[in-house]
Amino acid sequence: MSGRRPFENALDHIFWCDGCNVPLISENCDTCKGTGRKVLLSPPGDVRFCSPYERELIRDLFTGTYGCDPVKGRLILLNKIPGDDKTDEVIIDGHTIAVVSYDLKDSCYKLDLRLEGAKILMPLTNAKTVVLDVPRGKHLNGKGVSGRSVVSASPDIKKDDIILLRVSDTFNGYGVARTDSDGLKDPSENTIKIRKISSNNVILNDKASDIQDAVNANRSRIRAMEKDAVNILKGITCQGKNRELPVTVSFSGGKDSLVVLNLTRKAVKNYETFFIDTGLEFPETVKFVEDFAASNGINIQIEKAGNAFQENFPAFGPPAKDFRWCCKVCKLGPITRILSERKKGCITIDGKRRYESFQRGNIGTIERNPFVPGQMGIFPIKDWRAIEVWLYIHLEKLPYNELYDMGFERIGCWLCPAALQAEYVRMKEIHPDKFEEWQDKLYEWAGRSGLSREYVDLGFWRWKSHPNKMLNIAKEKGISLKAEATGDSMSLKIIRGISPCVSGGFSIEGVLRLPERAPVEHVLEMLKTIGSPVYSEDLDVTLVKAARGTSKLFAAGQVYASSDDKMYAQRLFEDTVKQVLRAAMCTRCGICVKACPRRAVKLDKHVKVDSNRCDQCGRCTDACVVARYYNKLTSEIKNTPNKQFIYGKKSK
Numbered sequence: 038m039s040g041r042r043p044f045e046n047a048l049d050h051i052f053w054c055d056g057c058n059v060p061l062i063s064e065n066c067d068t069c070k071g072t073g074r075k076v077l078l079s080p081p082g083d084v085r086f087c088s089p090y091e092r093e094l095i096r097d098l099f100t101g102t103y104g105c106d107p108v109k110g111r112l113i114l115l116n117k118i119p120g121d122d123k124t125d126e127v128i129i130d131g132h133t134i135a136v137v138s139y140d141l142k143d144s145c146y147k148l149d150l151r152l153e154g155a156k157i158l159m160p161l162t163n164a165k166t167v168v169l170d171v172p173r174g175k176h177l178n179g180k181g182v183s184g185r186s187v188v189s190a191s192p193d194i195k196k197d198d199i200i201l202l203r204v205s206d207t208f209n210g211y212g213v214a215r216t217d218s219d220g221l222k223d224p225s226e227n228t229i230k231i232r233k234i235s236s237n238n239v240i241l242n243d244k245a246s247d248i249q250d251a252v253n254a255n256r257s258r259i260r261a262m263e264k265d266a267v268n269i270l271k272g273i274t275c276q277g278k279n280r281e282l283p284v285t286v287s288f289s290g291g292k293d294s295l296v297v298l299n300l301t302r303k304a305v306k307n308y309e310t311f312f313i314d315t316g317l318e319f320p321e322t323v324k325f326v327e328d329f330a331a332s333n334g335i336n337i338q339i340e341k342a343g344n345a346f347q348e349n350f351p352a353f354g355p356p357a358k359d360f361r362w363c364c365k366v367c368k369l370g371p372i373t374r375i376l377s378e379r380k381k382g383c384i385t386i387d388g389k390r391r392y393e394s395f396q397r398g399n400i401g402t403i404e405r406n407p408f409v410p411g412q413m414g415i416f417p418i419k420d421w422r423a424i425e426v427w428l429y430i431h432l433e434k435l436p437y438n439e440l441y442d443m444g445f446e447r448i449g450c451w452l453c454p455a456a457l458q459a460e461y462v463r464m465k466e467i468h469p470d471k472f473e474e475w476q477d478k479l480y481e482w483a484g485r486s487g488l489s490r491e492y493v494d495l496g497f498w499r500w501k502s503h504p505n506k507m508l509n510i511a512k513e514k515g516i517s518l519k520a521e522a523t524g525d526s527m528s529l530k531i532i533r534g535i536s537p538c539v540s541g542g543f544s545i546e547g548v549l550r551l552p553e554r555a556p557v558e559h560v561l562e563m564l565k566t567i568g569s570p571v572y573s574e575d576l577d578v579t580l581v582k583a584a585r586g587t588s589k590l591f592a593a594g595q596v597y598a599s600s601d602d603k604m605y606a607q608r609l610f611e612d613t614v615k616q617v618l619r620a621a622m623c624t625r626c627g628i629c630v631k632a633c634p635r636r637a638v639k640l641d642k643h644v645k646v647d648s649n650r651c652d653q654c655g656r657c658t659d660a661c662v663v664a665r666y667y668n669k670l671t672s673e674i675k676n677t678p679n680k681q682f683i684y685g686k687k688s689k
Contacts, residue, residue: 047392050077051084051114051424053131058244059251060084060114060131062425063258068250076131079118083392084128085423086248087113090444090463095127095137098148103201104164107134107157112246114424117446121506123459130242132157139459141495142510146459150199152232155211156239158201166191166201167221167229173208177234181227182212184220194218202234210234252431259428263300266417269402270304273415274384282413284308284384285375288330288337290322290438291448292426293388293418295329299433300417301386308386311338311375315367316346317450319468325438332436340371352530352548353595354482355498357454360595362546365532367450376412389416392423393447443467454499461496486593487521501591502578519577520593527551529614529670544599545610551594555621558643560590563616565646566653567609581613584653588613612655615664619644622663632660 052061052073059066061073078084087095092113096106107129114128115137124138134154140147150158168188171177194200194214203209212231214221221228252259274284286301288294288310301308312326330337345366356363376383391400404414418426430437440448444463449456451464452475465472479493491514492498497507503518511518531547557572560579564570568583577592586600586609596617598610619629623644630638637650638657658664 047081048078048422049080049082050075052076054254055131055242056244057250057254058130058242058246059112059254060128060424062255062422062428066254067256067258068254074131076128076133078116079126081392082116083390083423084114084116085446086251086427087115087127088444089442091115091125094146094444095135095148098137098146102148102165103158103162105158105161107154107161107241110245111241112248112251123446123457127154132239139457139462141458141506142513144462144495148199150211152210152235153239155201155233156209156237157241159203159206159209162201164191164193165198166203167194167212167214168203169229171204173204173236177231180231181215182229182231184223184226184228187222187228190218190221192218194221199232200229202229202231204234207238208234208236248427248431252428255428256432259425259432262421262425263303263429266300267304269417270301270386270415273403273413274305279384279413282382282384284386286310286386287388288312288326289388289448290318290326291388292423292430292437292441293390295388295435295437296418296421296426296429297386297388298335299429299435305386309338310335311340313368313371314339314341315363315371315450316342316344317363317367317452319440319448319451321440322438322448325436329436338375340375342367342371345370349530349532350478350482352528352550353546354486354548354593355454355479357501358499359589360501360546360591360597361455362532363450363453365546382412384413384415386415386417388418390421390423390426391419392421458496458499487517487519489516491516492518501595501597502573502576502580502589508575518575520591527666527670529667531610542599542601543603543606544597545606546595546597547610547614548594549596549614549617551617551621553621555617556643559620559623560617562644562646563620564613565648565651566655566657567612567616568653569648583609590617611667612658615658615661615667618666619658619661619663622666624663626662628660628662629657632656 052064053076054061054066054069054071054073056069056071057066064073066073092108095108095113099108100106111129115125116128118124118126118136120138121141122139124136126133127135127137132153133151134157135151136149138147138149167190169182169186170188171182171186194217196214196216198214200212200214201209202212210231210233212229215226215228215230216223273279284305284307286298286308288298290312298310310330314323326337329335346363349362349366353362389400400416400419402416402419404416405412438448445460451468451471476493479498480490483490483493483498495510495516497503497511497516497518500507503511528550529547531545561570561572564579564581568581570579570581572579579590581588585602585605586598588596588598588609590596590613596610596613598606598613600606600609625640627640629644630640633656634654635650635652637647639645639647
């Protein structure tokens with residue numbers, strides 16, 4: 038699959054039956070036998086039905102901004118698109134009317150109108166409206182308009198508002214106000230920027246429809262997709278030696294695993310179902326899994342992580358999008374225990390879909406797990422979109438996790454750093470006790486690390502290396518992103534294994550505690566012996582690009598190494614830690630200088646490495662007495678993947 042781009046063959050559209058007023062996943066409608074109108078989607082096109090919570094949110098945004106509700110009881114689709122946080126296109130009656138997004142800086146949802154939405158609003162409201170006198174034949178899209186062209190303006194307009202622009206009943210559109218209502222007629226200024234304006238009419242459909250109407254219109258296509266998935270499962274599980282392997286189903290309590298479990302029940306006679314309770318699951322998820330298994334006569338194995346997260350938090354701090362130690366502790370460990378019972382291997386049926394994320398964009402139907410010998414993964418709905426998953430759930434009348442109706446697009450751990458900030462805020466509303474407990478834990482950690490409470494409140498804890506969107510917020514609000522390492526002892530804690538949160542590659546993560554932090558310039562020199570280091574002063578993070586992998590060093594002591602090769606990742610982690618030890622504890626003995634056959638190492642006030650001469654042979658590290666502290670810190674570590682270890686040695 039190398040060379041393929043994520044979503045390379047992804048669908049960029051659905052269809053809409055105007056006669057039945059329902060979305061179609063194929064061109065033809067089963068109900069009226071008509072042909073659907075194509076509706077383009079922004080990529081990746083993982084369109085879904087709007088939840089009751091999101092419906093109320095959209096209604097409140099429209100009524101609060103424009104004084105009317107164009108969606109009312111209509112069937113609404115949401116299409117997830119790239120954005121700083123939760124961002125969705127809003128589709129009604131086959132028209133993309135707006136984009137709703139969660140603003141990280143202002144911690145609230147915002148509405149961004151689209152042309153079709155503006156045209157739908159025109160006959161419904163006079164709020165946020167400007168009447169213009171402009172020539173209709175002139176190209177106006179993207180242009181500024183002088184106050185001379187403003188005939189009238191509603192008094193509720195503020196600077197930067199998205200406003201409705203009316204030239205006539207048919208020629209209209211939307212734009213942005215560059216000043217408040219009082220200044221819009223200023224003839225000396227371009228007071229309005231037109232986004233789009235046209236003479237096309239958009240009229241809402243008179244027919245009301247619901248999800249059941251959509252199910253009926255798509256029944257044949259959904260049944261065909263079900264048949265294909267069942268045949269895939271039958272074909273693989275009954276093929277050759279695969280018939281001897283036990284079949285397991287990973288049931289997370291989410292919509293995708295629910296569909297996969299239902300498909301497995303139709304395709305496979307003998308299978309086992311397991312649920313990983315990370316200790317961080319929503320109570321609603323645990324209850325749903327238990328209730329569904331009981332009501333359907335499913336014997337489910339529940340493997341619990343117990344207090345693994347709480348026990349590891351003091352050493353690792355909060356998990357992050359780019360430092361998911363929690364997945365290894367709370368998910369991979371229990372999964373490994375389950376799968377290790379199948380000595381000859383097993384087949385695991387999973388609900389991963391390629392539309393979910395870029396990490397999963399290239400998954401195949403069958404994948405072998407290189408880190409669990411004998412395990413074969415099957416992903417029978419990898420090409421399904423969210424709308425098809427939901428149509429199938431409603432077609433089969435399957436009960437589903439109530440969290441979806443509460444506004445969660447995906448279900449996972451309630452404190453997951455990879456979740457959207459909007460969903461994390463929503464969690465606060467649903468489970469304020471859990472939210473407060475976690476916030477207190479984060480505040481305590483931030484205080485020890487020299488970080489502010491605002492760092493926690495705005496969600497900065499969810500990254501180690503912050504993206505530009507967060508850097509901009511930090512700069513604007515004057516928030517420091519540098520964490521301080523603490524502790525008076527030397528210790529190394531390591532977790533090994535592949536994270537189940539992302540696909541591909543092998544990673545090792547750990548935390549190195551030292552009595553005193555080594556100067557950055559010393560560390561960078563040592564790291565030249567294993568790769569090309571780059572240091573970000575703003576983030577206080579060092580990235581090392583090695584021959585076949587990368588490693589990162591974070592200010593609070595976290596070390597992360599990854600590679601497509603398991604043994605190389607392990608060695609890269611070890612070498613990275615050794616260079617930090619060398620930089621922190623160097624005695625200037627000069628042994629490394631003599632050990633280098635290429636004369637790349639010199640000793641001035643501290644060790645310096647000539648990158649042009651160094652071929653990264655490792656002899657200077659092998660000769661260094663200080664580097665051997667790594668072996669002391671990890672003297673009892675066995676070559677067993679996916680196991681936790683902590684070792685410490687008091688400094689003298």
